Structure formats: structure tokens, C-alpha cells
Amino acid sequence: xxxxxxxxxxxxxxxxxxxxxxxxxxxxxxxxxxxxxxxxxxxxxxxxxxxxxxxxxxxxxxxxxxxxxxxxxxxxxxxxxxxxxxxxxxxxxxxxxxxxxxxxxxxxxxxxxxxxxxxxxxxxxxxxxxxxxxxxxxxxxxxxxxxxxxxxxxxxxxxxxxxxxxxxxxxxxxxxxxxxxxxxxxxxxxxxxxxxxxxxxxxxxxxxxxxxxxxxxxxxxxxxxxxxxxxxxxxxxxxxxxxxxxxxxxxxxxxxxxxxxxxxxxxxxxxxxxxxxxxxxxxxxxxxxxxxxxxxxxxxx
DNA sequence: CATTGTTTATTTAGGT
DNA sequence: ACCTAAATAAACAATG
Numbered sequence: 001x002x003x004x005x006x007x008x009x010x011x012x013x014x015x016x017x018x019x020x021x022x023x024x025x026x027x028x029x030x031x032x033x034x035x036x037x038x039x040x041x042x043x044x045x046x047x048x049x050x051x052x053x054x055x056x057x058x059x060x061x062x063x064x065x066x067x068x069x070x071x072x073x074x075x076x077x078x079x080x081x082x083x084x085x086x087x088x089x090x091x092x093x094x095x096x097x098x099x100x101x102x103x104x105x106x107x108x109x110x111x112x113x114x115x116x117x118x119x120x121x122x123x124x125x126x127x128x129x130x131x132x133x134x135x136x137x138x139x140x141x142x143x144x145x146x147x148x149x150x151x152x153x154x155x156x157x158x159x160x161x162x163x164x165x166x167x168x169x170x171x172x173x174x175x176x177x178x179x180x181x182x183x184x185x186x187x188x189x190x191x192x193x194x195x196x197x198x199x200x201x202x203x204x205x206x207x208x209x210x211x212x213x214x215x216x217x218x219x220x221x222x223x224x225x226x227x228x229x230x231x232x233x234x235x236x237x238x239x240x241x242x243x244x245x246x247x248x249x250x251x252x253x254x255x256x257x258x259x260x261x262x263x264x265x266x267x268x269x270x271x272x273x274x275x276x277x278x279x280x281x282x283x284x285x286x287x288x289x290x291x292x293x294x295x296x297x298x299x300x301x
Numbered sequence: 302c303a304t305t306g307t308t309t310a311t312t313t314a315g316g317t
Numbered sequence: 318a319c320c321t322a323a324a325t326a327a328a329c330a331a332t333g
Binding site for chain 2: 035036037062063065066067073083084085099101103104106
């Protein structure tokens with residue numbers, strides 16, 4: 001082993017995209033949501049690589065948060081001091097690591113604007129409809145990943161839960177040559193022996209856990225979760241007495257047939273998500289597929 | 302005023 | 318090689 005003195009494996013860029021890292025951070029939190037600063041902290045705490053050039057990667061991270069529909073903003077409760085909102089994972093973002101790569105998803109998660117989508121039985125969907133509808137809010141309506149959208153109550157799974165990551169195709173996990181299990185391990189998740197070995201050898205630093213996470217023990221969070229894993233203790237009331245969500249959706253409704261059906265299948269009806277991402281579609285409903293302004297350059301290298 | 306969010310534009314790189 | 322997701326840069330608006 002190289003002397004972990006300074007430069008060694010520890011400052012190599014982790015094989016995770018900002019999306020992965022952010023999702024990890026969020027998923028790791030007890031409430032399944034975190035303020036920006038805590039996401040930063042999470043990442044910096046376990047990946048030395050990100051203790052430098054903060055200006056640069058944090059900008060990118062921020063960009064990712066607002067650009068990707070898989071992240072949703074949850075307003076801060078009046079009694080919770082601090083700046084921005086909390087960030088959580090969109091309930092329907094599904095298993096974004098589906099292909100086993102944490103560097104690149106096969107398809108971007110986009111919320112589609114369909115005021116009258118057919119699915120509304122989901123507990124959270126119901127909750128969404130009930131409460132805010134802010135145009136601009138990514139979770140205003142239905143959504144889908146890779147073209148699929150609606151899910152039926154029945155099988156729920158954590159988008160970034162270990163089961164979804166280590167629990168299936170072994171190949172996937174190793175795909176990026178990653179330390180995932182290491183991360184998971186230190187996040188308090190069980191790690192299959194097979195994986196832990198791969199990991200320990202190269203990412204020992206992922207070790208220090210919690211304590212940085214505002215002192216909240218990673219474990220004791222499951223207590224007040226309802227049947228489907230939805231936290232019930234997140235609701236609050238605002239000044240007008242209206243109930244507002246303060247809680248993210250830790251779980252993801254999965255079509256009974258398994259995770260994200262059709263994801264690996266043929267083309268879907270979903271528009272090829274060209275360059276447009278965010279959801280402004282909310283206003284102008286779904287009209288023409290906006291002029292795709294893709295780069296024309298094919299630079300050199 | 303520094304942090305947090307949004308948005309546009311361009312470049313890089315993953316995966317097939 | 319191609320397609321497109323992800324990274325990077327940069328210009329602001331909002332907000333405490």
C-alpha cells in the first residue's frame with residue numbers, strides 16, 4: 001500500500017457523477033433530504049478529491065440540482081433556520097444506477113407534464129396534488145424515467161437503496177471500479193463480502209461517517225416511517241394552517257413487475273429529451289418540441 | 302454580500 | 318463513430 005501521506009489513491013476522482021454523489025448524500029440522510037451545504041459536506045467528508053476546487057465543482061453540483069428533475073426542492077420549515085431549501089430525490093426517479101454505472105445514466109430523468117396522467121394512486125402523488133402545485137415545481141405532476149412514468153402501488157423500492165445497487169447484478173457494481181460498497185458500508189449499510197474486498201483496497205478513506213451529518217445517527221430514522229417507507233413526521237403547517245410537505249419521498253413506487261419496466265426496452269413515447277430539461281412545460285403545456293439547439297461543433301482533441 | 306438557485310452555452314466523455 | 322449524459326463555465330436573480 002502506498003503511504004496515505006498525501007497524494008495517493010485518496011485524491012483520485014471518485015467514479016461517481018455529481019448526480020450519484022448527491023443522491024448518495026440525500027439517501028444517506030435520515031430525512032432523505034438535505035440543504036445544499038450538507039450535500040457539500042457529505043461529499044467533502046468522504047472524498048478528499050472534493051476538498052479542492054470547491055468553487056468549480058460546487059457550481060456544477062448546483063447546476064445539477066436545478067437542472068435535473070430527479071432532484072426536488074423542499075421548502076424549509078419556518079422553524080428551521082438557514083438559507084436555501086432542502087433537496088430530495090424525486091419520488092419517481094427510480095433506480096438511476098440501473099445500468100450499474102454511477103458515472104452515467106442511460107437516460108435522464110425527466111418529469112413529463114401531463115396534467116391528467118393516469119396514475120394517481122400513489123400515496124405521495126396524492127400528497128403532491130393535495131398540496132402545492134407551484135408551476136415550476138418538478139413534482140407538480142406525473143413523471144417518468146426513460147419514458148416510463150406511472151407506477152402502481154405494490155412494489156416500492158428505494159431509488160438509491162443498497163438493494164438497488166448491490167442487490168442485483170454484481171457486474172453493475174464493479175462496473176465503475178467503484179468503492180460503492182465502501183461508501184455504503186460506512187453509511188451503515190451491509191456490504192456483501194465479495195464487494196467489500198474490492199473496495200477496501202482502494203477507497204479506505206470513505207471511512208469517517210456521520211458526526212459531520214449534523215450529528216444525526218444514520219440508523220435511527222426508520223422508526224417513524226409509514227408502511228411504504230414514507231415518513232410521516234415531515235409534515236408541517238404553515239401560517240395559513242395549511243399542511244405542507246416537509247418530507248421527501250424516500251421511496252419510489254415501482255411497477256409491480258419490477259424496477260422501471262421498459263427501461264431497457266425499445267423506444268418509448270417520451271420525447272428524446274433533446275436539450276431541454278427543466279420543466280417550464282408546466283405553463284405552455286406540451287406543445288412543439290422546442291428547437292433543438294444542439295451543438296454543431298465537433299471539436300478536436 | 303455571500304450563499305443559493307436558474308439558465309444558457311460549450312466541451313468532455315461514457316456506453317453502445 | 319455516434320448519441321447524449323455529464324462536466325464545466327459563466328451570467329445573473331433571489332434570498333438570508
